[in-house]
Amino acid sequence: MIALDQLKSTRNRKAYFALIGGIIALLAVCPLFLNNYWLLALNNIGLYSILALSLNIVLGQTGLFNMGHTAFYAVGAYTAAILNTNLDIPVLWLLPVSGLLAAVAALLVAWPVIRLRGDYLLIVTIALVEILCITLDNDIFGLTGGTNGIYGIDRPILFGIKIYKEWQFFYLIWGFLGITVILFSLLEKSRFGRALNYIKQDETAAEGSGISTASYKMMAFTFAAFWAGMAGTLFAAKMTTVSTGSFTFAESAMLFAIVILGGAGSIRGVLLATFVLIGLQTAFSDLKSFRLLVFGAAMVMMMLLRPQGILPPKPHRYKVDRYMSDLPEPAFSPKEQTTREVKGI
Amino acid sequence: MKTLLSIHSLTKAFGGLVAVHGVSFNVKAGTIMGLIGPNGAGKTTVFNLITGNYKPDSGEIIFDNKNIKALPPNRIVSLGIARTFQSIRLFPGMTVLENALAGRHCRMKAGLWSSLFRLPGQRNEEKRAIKRALEELAFVGISHQHANLAKNLSYGNQRLLEIARALCSDPRLLILDEPAGGMNDQETEQLIDLIRAIRNRGISVLLIEHDMGLVMEVCEQLIVLEYGELIAQGSPAEIKSNPQVIEAYLGVEDDD
Amino acid sequence: MEEFIQQLINGLAVGGIYALIALGYTMVYGVLKLINFAHGDLFTLGAYFGLTLLITMGIGDMVPGPLGIIIVAGMVMALVAIMGYLLERVAYRPLRNSDRLAAVVSALGASIFFQNAIMLVYGSDAQVYNLNVSAAEYSLPVAGINISASSIIMIGTSLLLMWGLYWFINRTRTGMAIRAVANDQAAAKLMGIDVNKIIALVFMIGPALGGVAGLTVGLCYGKIDYNMGWTYGLKAFTAAILGGIGNIPGAMLGGILLGVVESLGEAYISGAWKNAISFFVLILILLFRPTGLLGERVADKL
Numbered sequence: 001m002i003a004l005d006q007l008k009s010t011r012n013r014k015a016y017f018a019l020i021g022g023i024i025a026l027l028a029v030c031p032l033f034l035n036n037y038w039l040l041a042l043n044n045i046g047l048y049s050i051l052a053l054s055l056n057i058v059l060g061q062t063g064l065f066n067m068g069h070t071a072f073y074a075v076g077a078y079t080a081a082i083l084n085t086n087l088d089i090p091v092l093w094l095l096p097v098s099g100l101l102a103a104v105a106a107l108l109v110a111w112p113v114i115r116l117r118g119d120y121l122l123i124v125t126i127a128l129v130e131i132l133c134i135t136l137d138n139d140i141f142g143l144t145g146g147t148n149g150i151y152g153i154d155r156p157i158l159f160g161i162k163i164y165k166e167w168q169f170f171y172l173i174w175g176f177l178g179i180t181v182i183l184f185s186l187l188e189k190s191r192f193g194r195a196l197n198y199i200k201q202d203e204t205a206a207e208g209s210g211i212s213t214a215s216y217k218m219m220a221f222t223f224a225a226f227w228a229g230m231a232g233t234l235f236a237a238k239m240t241t242v243s244t245g246s247f248t249f250a251e252s253a254m255l256f257a258i259v260i261l262g263g264a265g266s267i268r269g270v271l272l273a274t275f276v277l278i279g280l281q282t283a284f285s286d287l288k289s290f291r292l293l294v295f296g297a298a299m300v301m302m303m304l305l306r307p308q309g310i311l312p313p314k315p316h317r318y319k320v321d322r323y324m325s326d327l328p329e330p331a332f333s334p335k336e337q338t339t340r341e342v343k344g345i
Numbered sequence: 346m347k348t349l350l351s352i353h354s355l356t357k358a359f360g361g362l363v364a365v366h367g368v369s370f371n372v373k374a375g376t377i378m379g380l381i382g383p384n385g386a387g388k389t390t391v392f393n394l395i396t397g398n399y400k401p402d403s404g405e406i407i408f409d410n411k412n413i414k415a416l417p418p419n420r421i422v423s424l425g426i427a428r429t430f431q432s433i434r435l436f437p438g439m440t441v442l443e444n445a446l447a448g449r450h451c452r453m454k455a456g457l458w459s460s461l462f463r464l465p466g467q468r469n470e471e472k473r474a475i476k477r478a479l480e481e482l483a484f485v486g487i488s489h490q491h492a493n494l495a496k497n498l499s500y501g502n503q504r505l506l507e508i509a510r511a512l513c514s515d516p517r518l519l520i521l522d523e524p525a526g527g528m529n530d531q532e533t534e535q536l537i538d539l540i541r542a543i544r545n546r547g548i549s550v551l552l553i554e555h556d557m558g559l560v561m562e563v564c565e566q567l568i569v570l571e572y573g574e575l576i577a578q579g580s581p582a583e584i585k586s587n588p589q590v591i592e593a594y595l596g597v598e599d600d601d
Numbered sequence: 602m603e604e605f606i607q608q609l610i611n612g613l614a615v616g617g618i619y620a621l622i623a624l625g626y627t628m629v630y631g632v633l634k635l636i637n638f639a640h641g642d643l644f645t646l647g648a649y650f651g652l653t654l655l656i657t658m659g660i661g662d663m664v665p666g667p668l669g670i671i672i673v674a675g676m677v678m679a680l681v682a683i684m685g686y687l688l689e690r691v692a693y694r695p696l697r698n699s700d701r702l703a704a705v706v707s708a709l710g711a712s713i714f715f716q717n718a719i720m721l722v723y724g725s726d727a728q729v730y731n732l733n734v735s736a737a738e739y740s741l742p743v744a745g746i747n748i749s750a751s752s753i754i755m756i757g758t759s760l761l762l763m764w765g766l767y768w769f770i771n772r773t774r775t776g777m778a779i780r781a782v783a784n785d786q787a788a789a790k791l792m793g794i795d796v797n798k799i800i801a802l803v804f805m806i807g808p809a810l811g812g813v814a815g816l817t818v819g820l821c822y823g824k825i826d827y828n829m830g831w832t833y834g835l836k837a838f839t840a841a842i843l844g845g846i847g848n849i850p851g852a853m854l855g856g857i858l859l860g861v862v863e864s865l866g867e868a869y870i871s872g873a874w875k876n877a878i879s880f881f882v883l884i885l886i887l888l889f890r891p892t893g894l895l896g897e898r899v900a901d902k903l
Contacts, residue, residue: 065705112888118701119636120887123838127880130835134877183461190460190467191453191474198436198447205434208396210422210451210514219457249831253709260706293717299710300692307696307703315440315494323476330486331542332535 027174031167039166041282046173047235049274050180052258053267054227057184059256060265060313061193062220063200065118067249067256068125071109071132072102072225074247076232078136081150081242082143091237092156095230102229103222110221115214129252133244149243156237169238176234180227185267189316196220197265257295261302263309272311349374349549350395350426350518355404357390364390366573367404372518377540377550379564381557381584383593387573388553389431392522395551396428397421409517423451427511431522431553433503435510437496441487444495444506445478448513481509485539501532508539512548519543521552525559537563561585569593606746608868609861614752614821616860617759621814622837623844623852624766625807631783631847632803633697638708639688640811641834642715647681647812648825649723656731670820674813681812682805689804694797720827727826730819751821758817762810763853769806770849779803783847832876836863839883845896854894 031039055069079098084091113124139146155164156172163172187193195216198206207213236242258277263269277295284291302309350372357365365387372378380388393399395406397418406414413421422428427448435444453474455467482488485505490498495506504524511519524540525533533556540563544550554560560567561581569577569584571593577584584590622644629637654673655661661669692711696704741748770776781789782799790796818833819825840859844851859879866878886893 116887119705124884124887127883131877131880134874138873186463187461191450191455192457192460194443194446195450197439201436201438202434205436207418208428209447209510210419212419223457290721292713293721296710296714296717300707303703303707304695307699316443318442318475320475320479320491323479327483327488328480331484332538
């Protein structure tokens with residue numbers, strides 16, 4: 001039985017890796033045969049995936065109801081725009097800078113509000129996005145360009161090549177997404193990632209097991225903002241213009257929905273949900289209101305029928321075989337345990 | 346014998362209700378101590394005060410010559426006091442191994458960046474932690490369940506997993522809140538062996554339990570609370586014959 | 602001074618509207634501990650139903666004057682109450698025992714659905730309440746200050762409805778049942794109260810009040826928009842928190858207070874920051890007094 005199970009699981013694993021490999025290979029060559037319209041759609045999906053994966057760390061893995069994630073995306077985009085247009089710093093150099101600034105913004109914001117109860121945190125994060133957009137629209141310090149935003153951002157230059165065509169952006173954005181997926185997968189199955197999961201599952205138990213829940217919540221929030229800030233830089237570099245219109249509540253709600261519908265805490269789920277939702281949005285862009293109508297209804301339906309999302313996270317597997325042979329004996333006689341179990345039947 | 350934990354006139358009130366009033370006692374290193382008393386006597390409140398879940402209104406809690414009264418729960422765990430909960434509190438959607446690893450967290454160092462880039466130091470630490478967590482699971486007899494989700498364990502095994510999680514944090518004092526609650530006779534017998542084995546590893550045990558058979562068999566010292574006050578202290582034999590304790594448990598007839 | 606009083610009256614007027622919407626949030630929160638995200642859109646729905654009945658179907662011409670408007674208000678209340686009932690039945694009731702997050706997402710989905718349904722039916726451009734008589738044209742001079750008819754309508758409507766609700770909640774058996782359910786659902790059930798019926802009723806009363814608020818905004822400001830429920834909803838929610846969520850007099854107080862603060866802030870601080878003011882109020886109140894002005898502190902249980 002065990003051998004059969006193992007065989008089955010190795011075969012599944014092989015099929016799974018073959019599928020992943022196939023998708024990666026397909027993505028690698030698709031600029032050769034896709035036109036600009038579809039590449040644009042893929043670039044949109046790529047950017048949203050990076051953002052959604054960073055939100056997944058806060059919302060999916062830690063269970064913090066953050067509906068203001070676009071605020072940090074905006075901080076990143078505006079930082080890149082302001083520094084590039086005013087000081088002519090190459091836009092890709094600004095990746096860490098705008099990430100850091102978004103992280104600082106998150107730290108300042110999160111410090112007072114992070115302890116708020118779930119739905120209150122949700123409302124506060126919504127309010128924060130609104131306040132940020134009003135601030136940017138009011139052309140604060142004369143830097144943010146008011147409602148028109150900032151335009152004339154330089155094209156990014158990577159290894160001496162100026163990136164301006166849609167297929168070039170495709171490799172830049174999807175390369176960044178690839179790195180994101182790999183790093184976040186490693187993070188998920190580590191001391192840090194587990195700590196976030198403990199908090200989501202039972203905060204009191206986490207605290208009682210020795211985890212500093214307050215600081216881990218802060219770190220998750222800040223780190224996600226850092227990543228969103230970097231995504232914002234990519235966005236600014238691609239659009240060459242930024243304005244508050246791109247960072248509305250609707251965008252935040254979309255990201256929130258992607259994480260929940262995909263499966264909170266599941267990288268695969270979030271990627272799939274981004275692909276489907278943003279893909280459909282681009283494919284049916286002429287049917288804008290009708291599309292959102294269906295989207296709203298789908299959110300309700302999904303919660304009624306499958307609240308854990310399309311692809312909920314799988315239990316983590318650890319390599320334990322090498323330790324299983326020399327484990328200590330139980331502290332009590334195991335014989336009794338068997339008797340009890342037989343008696344139970 | 347050395348005193349490990351020392352409690353001085355601890356008081357805690359919720360609104361108008363004084364749950365714990367002026368309680369003082371010591372826990373000596375290497376002993377099994379029981380905290381008993383009728384329902385509502387304030388036993389769990391005392392535990393929650395020690396573990397930092399509640400802040401005392403007055404009094405001191407000295408653990409290993411350090412006043413821990415103002416510290417948050419997670420700091421108290423890393424100083425060497427681990428606990429289990431009266432109503433089981435595991436991480437239900439995570440595996441048994443991951444539940445045990447939660448206890449190991451405070452003895453590990455890997456931070457955000459070394460986790461993100463899986464640096465060599467982080468990898469080694471992770472391996473050692475997994476080994477240790479499996480050892481503790483084996484110690485309580487559930488290592489074969491390591492890959493199952495905690496919520497799928499039987500009730501008795503969930504209690505054992507909570508103990509394994511607590512043991513992973515290298516405690517010097519283990520606080521058990523009704524560990525035999527919901528266990529059958531056989532499981533309770535095993536629990537007695539387990540508690541003794543834990544003490545034999547040099548870990549002091551402080552427990553609340555309603556199962557008097559277990560308490561009288563395993564505890565070396567007992568403390569009796571009633572209405573938030575300490576009414577008796579001593580060996581199980583002394584407690585059994587203490588008239589005040591008998592009265593507290595059996596009650597006196599009302600004259601009205 | 603005149604300017605100040607003028608702004609105060611404007612604030613009271615818009616505050617009354619906030620209070621009416623806030624009542625819906627607070628009542629639902631009281632019985633279900635759920636933020637009904639779609640409540641703002643039910644308010645919008647009220648404004649659009651009013652538009653259709655009053656102008657497109659011409660009830661305003663058939664029965665001219667205040668009577669026609671009162672008839673329309675009654676119909677709007679009934680229609681929005683039905684929508685609120687359907688919302689509870691479809692999107693919330695099946696989730697009553699599941700995760701909090703599921704209900705939040707469902708509420709959000711319902712909000713997106715309503716907003717876009719309105720947009721599909723009425724279009725994305727702002728709609729105008731094209732009445733023969735406009736409330737904005739009339740005003741009442743009191744002690745040298747002109748109080749506009751729309752302010753009087755807004756304040757009057759909200760006071761009347763709030764008084765009605767207050768009477769209903771405190772003086773009727775059904776009102777008592779609502780309070781009982783809000784206090785302790787299990788105990789209320791044991792006392793023979795049909796909890797499902799009461800929750801459904803709350804989901805009809807709240808939206809009915811919000812719907813009338815929508816109609817009043819249409820009548821008095823003349824212009825309505827498919828996504829106006831978003832801003833009004835967020836502000837009304839702030840008002841509910843300000844007063845202490847779950848607390849009915851608190852929602853009334855919070856709404857009026859927020860309206861006044863916003864109106865004075867707009868006049869004396871900066872118009873461009875008008876919307877930010879209420880969000881700042883929201884954040885400050887959650888940080889420093891999350892129970893609101895009239896809310897009571899509930900001890901956390903470990």
